[in-house]
Amino acid sequence: MPRPDYVAAIDQGTTSSRCIVFDQAGHIVSVAQREHRQIFPRPGWVEHDAAEIWQAVQGVLADALGGLDGQIAALGITNQRETTVLWDRATGQPVCPAIVWQDTRTAPLTHALAEHEQLFKEKAGLPLTTYFSGPKIRWLLDEHPGLRERAERGEVLFGTMDSWLLWNLTGRHITDVTNASRTMLMNIHTLAWDEELLAALDVPRAMLPEIRPSAEIYGRTRGGFPVASALGDQQAALFGQTCFAPGETKSTYGSGSFLLMNTGHEPVVSKHGLLTTVGYQIGDTPATYALEGAIAVTGSLVQWLRDNLGLISSAAEIETLAKTVDDNGGCYFVPAFSGLFAPHWRSDARGVIAGLTGFVTKGHIARAVLEATAWQTREVVDAMNADSGLDLTTLRADGGMTANNLLMQTLADVLAVPVIRPMVSETTALGAAYAAGLATGYWPDIDSLRANWHKAAEWRPAIDETAREQEYRNWKKAVARTLDWVEQ
Amino acid sequence: MGETIQSVERAAAILRLLASGPRQLGVAELARALGLPKGTLHGILRTLVRVGFVEQDPATGKYRLGATLLHLGSSYLDVNELRTRAINWADALAGRSRESAWIGTLHEGHVLVIHHVFRPDDSMQTLQVGTYLPTHASALGKVLLAYDPYGETLVPLQPHTKNTIADPGLLETELELVRTRGWAAEMEELTEGEVAIAAPIKDSRGIVVGAIGIRGAVERLAPEGVLHMEFVSYVRDAARAITRDLAR
Numbered sequence: 001m002p003r004p005d006y007v008a009a010i011d012q013g014t015t016s017s018r019c020i021v022f023d024q025a026g027h028i029v030s031v032a033q034r035e036h037r038q039i040f041p042r043p044g045w046v047e048h049d050a051a052e053i054w055q056a057v058q059g060v061l062a063d064a065l066g067g068l069d070g071q072i073a074a075l076g077i078t079n080q081r082e083t084t085v086l087w088d089r090a091t092g093q094p095v096c097p098a099i100v101w102q103d104t105r106t107a108p109l110t111h112a113l114a115e116h117e118q119l120f121k122e123k124a125g126l127p128l129t130t131y132f133s134g135p136k137i138r139w140l141l142d143e144h145p146g147l148r149e150r151a152e153r154g155e156v157l158f159g160t161m162d163s164w165l166l167w168n169l170t171g172r173h174i175t176d177v178t179n180a181s182r183t184m185l186m187n188i189h190t191l192a193w194d195e196e197l198l199a200a201l202d203v204p205r206a207m208l209p210e211i212r213p214s215a216e217i218y219g220r221t222r223g224g225f226p227v228a229s230a231l232g233d234q235q236a237a238l239f240g241q242t243c244f245a246p247g248e249t250k251s252t253y254g255s256g257s258f259l260l261m262n263t264g265h266e267p268v269v270s271k272h273g274l275l276t277t278v279g280y281q282i283g284d285t286p287a288t289y290a291l292e293g294a295i296a297v298t299g300s301l302v303q304w305l306r307d308n309l310g311l312i313s314s315a316a317e318i319e320t321l322a323k324t325v326d327d328n329g330g331c332y333f334v335p336a337f338s339g340l341f342a343p344h345w346r347s348d349a350r351g352v353i354a355g356l357t358g359f360v361t362k363g364h365i366a367r368a369v370l371e372a373t374a375w376q377t378r379e380v381v382d383a384m385n386a387d388s389g390l391d392l393t394t395l396r397a398d399g400g401m402t403a404n405n406l407l408m409q410t411l412a413d414v415l416a417v418p419v420i421r422p423m424v425s426e427t428t429a430l431g432a433a434y435a436a437g438l439a440t441g442y443w444p445d446i447d448s449l450r451a452n453w454h455k456a457a458e459w460r461p462a463i464d465e466t467a468r469e470q471e472y473r474n475w476k477k478a479v480a481r482t483l484d485w486v487e488q
Numbered sequence: 489m490g491e492t493i494q495s496v497e498r499a500a501a502i503l504r505l506l507a508s509g510p511r512q513l514g515v516a517e518l519a520r521a522l523g524l525p526k527g528t529l530h531g532i533l534r535t536l537v538r539v540g541f542v543e544q545d546p547a548t549g550k551y552r553l554g555a556t557l558l559h560l561g562s563s564y565l566d567v568n569e570l571r572t573r574a575i576n577w578a579d580a581l582a583g584r585s586r587e588s589a590w591i592g593t594l595h596e597g598h599v600l601v602i603h604h605v606f607r608p609d610d611s612m613q614t615l616q617v618g619t620y621l622p623t624h625a626s627a628l629g630k631v632l633l634a635y636d637p638y639g640e641t642l643v644p645l646q647p648h649t650k651n652t653i654a655d656p657g658l659l660e661t662e663l664e665l666v667r668t669r670g671w672a673a674e675m676e677e678l679t680e681g682e683v684a685i686a687a688p689i690k691d692s693r694g695i696v697v698g699a700i701g702i703r704g705a706v707e708r709l710a711p712e713g714v715l716h717m718e719f720v721s722y723v724r725d726a727a728r729a730i731t732r733d734l735a736r
């Protein structure tokens with residue numbers, strides 16, 4: 001019998017770091033997890049300690065690989081995107097706290113950059129919002145005296161989390177192209193740092209990592225095994241869901257939700273409020289692009305019903321409550337808690353429960369909460385179909401909310417396409433493992449990865465077109481009622 | 489009104505008093521409020537502490553309502569909660585056994601399918617969540633019946649194949665076997681050519697709240713009519729893993 005060997009993936013997330021070891025069939029062999037601190041120095045600010053995260057990653061690596069020494073064929077990395085780390089080239093220590101993607105301190109800065117909005121859209125594929133790394137770097141260089149000069153001399157380095165981990169694991173200052181596509185500094189057409197974007201954000205080139213493909217052997221760990229992939233978390237999920245053909249789309253349902261559609265080898269610049277991102281690049285093959293739609297509030301609306309209204313005692317009970325009634329009773333819930341994201345991008349919107357009558361019960365509201373996730377998905381899918389000229393034929397869903405049967409059925413009803421849940425729900429880590437395994441020959445080709453993908457469940461549309469259209473009209477009316485609430 | 493038992497009435501009065509405010513109460517305060525001698529109260533309190541309805545603060549010696557009592561009214565495990573907690577283990581079971589995985593609970597004398605994972609061969613399959621299986625003719629049902637304190641079966645026992653256990657006496661023997669082994673088998677008792685295995689899922693109090701199992705063709709799971717024990721261990725591993733998870 002040949003000695004079994006495995007591929008490991010580090011999933012460096014917003015609240016914790018995990019390491020998952022997979023076998024050749026894509027089954028999970030071991031898992032380790034460690035949380036790290038969320039630092040909130042002021043309202044709207046969110047920071048991480050990059051040194052603490054590196055400690056945690058070393059810990060989970062040791063825990064998950066314990067006993068498997070010498071059997072690891074490759075290590076892959078997937079990470080929280082856009083979070084910005086600056087460190088000292090000489091000492092390898094962070095020079096300031098990492099600014100997390102959720103942090104909104106750069107809001108005034110993004111307003112000040114409004115004249116460049118079209119430039120960012122065309123060259124970086126991104127809207128001007130607080131998430132992306134470029135403005136975070138600029139803020140740090142502006143606020144910390146002496147930092148800009150040291151960055152210009154190449155003494156202080158920038159990296160997203162993939163870059164920080166690769167630096168520590170292999171000693172190289174590199175980043176992968178999917179993470180680079182979230183900085184606002186990379187030209188998505190040339191996949192290189194862009195002088196015009198750098199100038200607009202006033203970020204010195206000397207501090208930037210070298211951009212590499214998502215899958216190639218970057219180097220070796222001290223343990224001697226190759227580090228061979230890096231992908232942003234949503235891109236890794238797209239890869240783990242084996243969305244390798246144009247039009248194939250995954251949606252990850254967590255607190256918020258992220259839809260990514262593979263659009264092939266050409267970047268599609270969205271006319272409908274989506275953003276353009278690099279999906280993955282395997283070795284020296286051409287990059288694959290994706291359209292991305294982010295929905296701010298999906299699972300967190302269920303938590304809100306639990307924590308703020310106390311209508312349920314656990315998130316799973318939303319389904320039980322929703323099933324006490326047969327429909328939404330005419331009630332629609334648009335959770336524009338911090339404005340509307342894709343495809344609307346309206347920061348003046350606020351949440352609305354519309355269509356209330358004396359007939360409406362908490363069961364109807366629970367239905368409306370689940371339907372809100374489905375309709376928000378529909379809006380993003382419509383935008384993706386319009387931008388890409390491709391028609392969604394099935395939706396591959398993952399994330400915690402896929403345990404909600406009623407939600408999955410509602411999604412199929414609302415999208416009018418089958419919704420499929422894959423067998424391995426850890427698609428993010430799996431995607432990083434797949435990419436690392438491809439780079440090292442552990443898996444021969446993407447067809448062998450497709451063969452690993454299995455349907456765990458499938459929900460088919462069960463309502464007719466008339467009912468669907470009527471409901472969609474009502475949803476749109478409810479959305480219209482959220483607008484112009486905040487007076488600016 | 490028939491005869492009542494005085495000590496039960498007194499126990500109820502103590503519980504009402506402890507539930508009436510956020511404060512813990514000492515024996516002296518309880519005695520004063522209820523107009524009873526301390527000695528009588530001690531006996532009742534000792535009994536209530538033993539069954540977990542009342543707790544004594546080790547620092548102050550005062551009494552408060554116990555956790556068991558607080559959970560009494562909410563002990564029912566939501567089936568959607570059970571699915572959420574079990575989903576990763578059910579996927580792993582289907583992945584390892586290469587068969588479809590199922591989770592069921594008892595519902596009005598039937599097995600309600602609350603979770604279903606497709607057999608991982610990408611053949612055409614239809615999600616069976618929300619459908620019912622007969623208790624006496626399914627592995628999930630036998631597990632649920634074997635551990636059900638009310639033992640509700642629908643009589644007469646409907647035959648589905650020539651192997652269905654339709655005799656209540658034989659069923660009782662079968663359930664005894666399930667309790668002894670800790671798992672159930674169903675050998676072409678529901679559908680010709682299909683075999684199933686199931687094991688109990690228990691909550692933190694050790695009460696069976698559901699059953700998990702696999703179902704597949706007899707030639708894969710039980711060639712020559714004998715179950716491969718490897719499949720039994722996959723099912724029992726999954727049941728134990730979910731049970732451990734629910735205890736946390």
